[in-house]
Amino acid sequence: MTTFIKIFDTILTADKDASRKAVREVRKFLYRTHSDRNDYDDIKNIIDSAPGEYAEISEDWRQENFVIAVSVIYYLHDKESQPDFLFSWLLHLLRHKNGNIRHAAVRMIEHELGPLTYHLRCPGKKSSFHDFSPEQADYIIARLFEGLHILMNDSWKPMYKKYKYIESLPSGTYKSAQMILSHLEDDCGNEYIRHLEELLRQK
Structure with a gap:
């Protein structure tokens, strides 16, 4: 069987x-x-x-x-109450040289972005699909945001300056992290992203 x-x-x-x-x-x-x-x-x-x-x-x-x-x-x-339960592993996978592994990691992280950003996209409405608080979601998002920036800093190459669009970037860790960050920015909105950037600068 x-x-x-x-x-x-x-x-x-x-x-x-x-x-x-x-x-x-x-x-x-x-x-x-x-x-x-x-x-x-x-x-x-x-x-x-x-x-x-x-x-x-x-x-x-x-x-x-x-x-x-x-x-x-x-x-x-x-693990609906712990959407980041594999984030440390998935962020590690984004460093892998194999593009299929990175793509799979991107998909798994992006799967959690909807629930994590629900309180931002639907303020005041309670979701029946997860039971973590907006404060918990904010904390997880901030940690993910920081993790993505660490990946981008570690994988940055000067040649990336010439690329205007994410989809044009060469395949690699930097592009994978940018893809997730772009998705996160779309879900969170510019004001919230500026708040995350300020938190990052304070570290």
């Missing part, structure tokens, strides 16, 4: 071809007609243990397979 645990075991232990095929199987298995509670428990356990599992992987291609597979099921995590 196929399970998410077995699929991820293949990704983590099988040869290159079988591991790659297992990544495709994740999406197929996720969207099959029938599923049960055990599947979702497996998904939550896989996501929770992802940073530790990733740390044990030595092959670049297997790292890519694993991160992409995790990104497919990431939205089913049960």
Whole structure:
């Protein structure tokens, strides 16, 4: 019987071809007609243990397979009250030389931006999809904002000055961080971003 645990075991232990095929199987298995509670428990356990599992992987291609597979099921995590529970790992992944890994990390971080910025986009309205406070969201956003700027400072190259648009930037850590920051700016608004910039200058 196929399970998410077995699929991820293949990704983590099988040869290159079988591991790659297992990544495709994740999406197929996720969207099959029938599923049960055990599947979702497996998904939550896989996501929770992802940073530790990733740390044990030595092959670049297997790292890519694993991160992409995790990104497919990431939205089913049960950490709605802790949207930043994997941010330190995801920000680490943004430094990876593999563009597919960076792209997967961008997708997972951006998945959390909607809930995190809800209080800014819909002031005064309570969301039924998460239970963290606006103050908690502000704190998480500020830490993410700082983390993105650290990444951009560390990966900055003078050649980037000639690029007017983010999409024109060469693929890399700087571009990935800019993509998330742009999304964050759209959701937060200019005034809030200026507030975050001021907080950053005070550090």
